[in-house]
Amino acid sequence: MMKSAYRCSLTFLAFLCILKVCELCQSIRGSRASKLVAEGSSLQLSCEVQHCGVTGWTGGWEFQEMGTTGFTRLTPSERIELSNYSSTANSTHLLVDIHNINQSDAGAYQCKITWPAQITSRGHVTNVNVTAVWCLTRDHPSPPPVQPRSYTSFAARVKPKKELVYAEVALNSSRRQNDCPKQVPEPTVYSSLHFS
Structure with a gap:
């Protein structure tokens, strides 16, 4: 009976460790921030996707304009550049560069990732204020x-x-x-x- 309880404990601990590894491997690293940017200047934001080599995930940057509700996906334009690079085999950095900042760029920015089983993860929000x-x-x-x-x-x-x-x-x-x-x-x- 003691061996059975011990084996059950080890199995439960192993299961918890696997869950913890999965949690770390399918996450977005970053911290909450507020940025003050002068009109006409440039801004770069970055988030790190911890995927542990898992393929099939998609993601990018989202934006919520001040005074509105809900985020919309950012798409490349003359002023907005989206890029990424792999820092290791287990993580990828998603970047957004916004050039010639104007008042319409003020608001909240965050990364959103969709994993293979249609599970989503969102990064911390960065609030951007634009000075005149x-x-x-x-x-x-x-x-x-x-x-x-x-x-x-x-x-x-x-x-x-x-x-x-x-x-x-x-x-x-x-x-x-x-x-x-x-x-x-x-x-x-x-x-x-x-x-x-």
Whole structure:
């Protein structure tokens, strides 16, 4: 009776180990993340598929736009590149490269894998926020003049400012990088103060 219980325990432990190996072999490795990306720049996301050499799985990246429900599969386009590479015989990295990021790219990204028995696995979500582009423009009215200040304190006399320059920064309404000037024009200098 003791041998039977011992054999049953070993069988159960072996079964648990097999389940654990299968769990590790059919999984997506990654961590939750939040990324802040400037408009017009590029972004690369990666997830690692642990498949232990199993073939027949399919997968890719999914995207959920901010304010919507449900993920949609990403497909290659002029701005979106999808690729993969095998780091070992047991794992493959899935990559997505997004070029010329814009506000419509803000949202949640995750990997989704479908295994041979139609079992699915999803990776952790990466939330992407896109910051607006600010451009220097000259087609806005000049800023109001600044009233002169009296610098009588000791600190003001010890560390005087060498130069005062006014510049204007305005948000470009179309929010596209192409609308920004290629070269930023020289700022208009309204006055210059030099201390010796």
